[in-house]
Amino acid sequence: MARVFVDGRAVEAAIAVRQAVQADGHEVEFVESVRELEGRLGGAAEVALVLTGPPGESRAAAMRGLFETEIPRPPVLGLTEETQPDARRQLARSFDLDEALALPVDPDEVRVVLQTHLDRYDLQRQTGIIGRTEAVREILERVHMIAPVMSTVLLTGESGTGKELVARAFHRLSPRRARAFIAVNCAALPESLLESELFGHEKGAFTGATSLRRGMFELADGGTLLLDEIAEMPLPTQTRLLRVLESRRFMRVGGDHEIQVSVRVVAATNRDLRQAVETGEFRRDLYYRLNVLNVHVPPLRDRRRDIPVLIRRFISEFSRQHDREFRGLAPEALQILLDYDWPGNVRELRNLIESMVVLAPGSVIRPEDIPPEIRSGGVSLVPSPAHIAPVVDAGAGSIPSSPQLAFVFRTLVD
Template sequence: MTETVVITTDDLEPAVRLRAAFKQPDLAVELLTPGESLDDVHGEPVLLVLSGGLRERRAAALAAAARQRGRLPILGLLEATEAPDRDACRELGISECFTKPIDVEEVVLVGRRLIERERLREVTGIVGETEAMEEVLERVVQIAGVESTVLIQGESGTGKELVARGIHALSSRRHRPFIAVNVAALPENLLESEMFGHEKGAFTGAASLRKGLFELANTGTIFLDEIGEMPLATQTKLLRVLEEREFRRVGGENSLRVDVRVLAATNRSLREQVELGEFRRDLYHRLNVLRIEIPPLRERRADIPRLIERFVRQFSVEHDRPFPGIDPEAMRILEDYSWPGNVRELRNLVESMVVLAPGRTIHPEDIPAEVRFGGRGRSLLPVLAPRPPPAGAPRGEGGHPAELDFVLQTLFDMRLDLEELRREFDTFRSRGESVEGLSEYDLARYAPARVYSPARRLSPPPTEPEPASAAEDSPAAVDAADADAIVFREGMTMQELERRAIELALKRFGGNRRKAAEALEIGERTLYRKIKEYGLEA
């Protein structure tokens, strides 16, 4: 079906002007009269323009119909007397509003960019509703149509290659080759030959002529990932390709012309590498003509549920495994986690959930300890796999004892903790030192604390030892010590220990919730929820 811009006729004059301006050979335009709906459109709607704006009687109905069709961008034309209500526009799903009299060229430009942005999402699979990702998508749309080199910067796992493929897909080279090269994965002695090719007999083992990746990408796009790992000698040859559009094969005498758009990516600071002499300054400036910064996942947490939803659909089909979903508490844990591996780490975790927990809802205890506890836990598997239950054991929702996985994982973690403690004690003992006469503070430097205590973590050692007193063993003395530490007593529950830890952290930082959350190594949203749960708002 032909891609179609749909314009309502609530205000006929701007509707007619926009119809003429939007029309292109590959883009149709249809006017929607008051008695018609989106179902009456002959083509495939890719943009909806509400000529009557927020006051249009059927604006809400059309916006709802647009949402049912997926991601259909909406533009609203507002009267000069109608103050833009951003909240109302957001509720209707309107992407941009324009005040009448409109600048037709501006409306068409914005509309076409929105169409290109949705094409980009569809082609690459990029998911993102946050402002940071919207800026990335907008940047891709802006630079896709030009021929300049692009430097894509972002942490490992953020999706730099997806962005590069998006630039290629929206460019005039989209029907030409796209070749991705991981520079760090190629041995230094073979990198130049792989990129630029070699002549027969150029070196031992070169039994025949071989074209390099730049030749294979001719008239298309080449994506150089981890460009910061490229040796200086190869950087020199790459600079010549960028400046002169020509190169020589290894062992060759003649220069070859090449027409290639170069996209490069790095998870390092090339500017710092330049200062350290590890990267050519002239090549850095040649690559950094246009730049895109991809935010890490921890800076766009609102995208996590949408990413999970997409990965669940993908892997459920790929592995033919039914997957009911993730319960709200487990989803909150996933949203609060810092995701050092970014989208790649999240993708791998979701795949393990779909494969190892088919047919059952994921609960917090099914999430790896390292994610549940902010990277402080350990796990052998990405997600706990169901184990065969003993004969006659009561079965939980997943067909196995509900407590078994938790118990086994806890025992495994305890064994690792004991091994860690033994190693540290052996290290301490190997120094030939005695523990006699050492203060609690000194001992704490050698043995990892198993109980959170702000006093032990933050207070310096006493300048002079306090004289021993019988009063130290009194209940009052114990209570005073407990005021700055968490002490486990028989009968205490995990909830009581957790409540005490939060109380101490808030007290230590004067009620500053952000600092308290950092000290506890949990997300701020989790801390806010726990404060409300335990009645600690005051």
């Protein structure tokens, strides 16, 4: 059940929303101002937002303050007189809303849309997968759908895009969560060692095998095994893996009896596996076996709208960790980070934010705090005002006003 804060000033709409939302068992509270809302929440980190009509600068500032406290943040939905879907999307984007719905209130639409966003919020909190783009939403939805089953999953995507994070999400959202999650890097070991790493070995199986050793398949029994950099797995090991995937049985190296396990396998690669199949480096049958369910994590440069929320998340994480007071990013600095191409994807962004949090002399990251190679790189992209507004805290970047925006409510999950 969620606590839903509704702007009480647009009375008719507010009542319609309350009826719709209460029918789903949520608790509804009316609020009249940002301040009232803050007071009602007792200055807690989780705050609600209310907007009616065009926000003035002070309200915009309050809004920014509220937005900055929490990532992922609870859903914020708006109601508007605007009837064109495209225009509503634009409106939602410029006010940094999750969605803007059309007036008059359609109770079923409100319920469905609210539930969708609440579910997504919950998933983001559980998995730590942050993002505002359709690409991230799709990943979350697929994880949600596929996590409970046993099927093997293939995760593809460039280095640093978040494949391991997604693999962990599969584990966390599955009935296996209480058991082990184990990651094996298939590129890190030569063939013989990799086999014994995965399947274990009996005492005396080879020179140096002085005692019995259980492999990762055994240790991950009941849980999840991530086979990272699967494209680098030697062909003989691929053959053994295929058999294990088909029967969930295997023998330890040097062993003479089969061991049965229940392991959910997630394989990840930053290479094009199909191409590896064509060149004979990867077994075709194993590829088909792994590729039953594929989740692709796109590069950061193809989902730049995720950059601002990721930045905020990392700033808050690292300023806490390094005990530094950080207020945010100057708009020009954000612009540079939006324009950059991020060949190292989210990992590169995360590392950069950590170093800037440690090294920047002030409490706001300025363009001159960004390393020159990033300042000069990248293409130019025109961001929408919403890209800037919630991130900056250097006095600039006000939220644009909109006469159409009648009503906004924000929800909180207990």
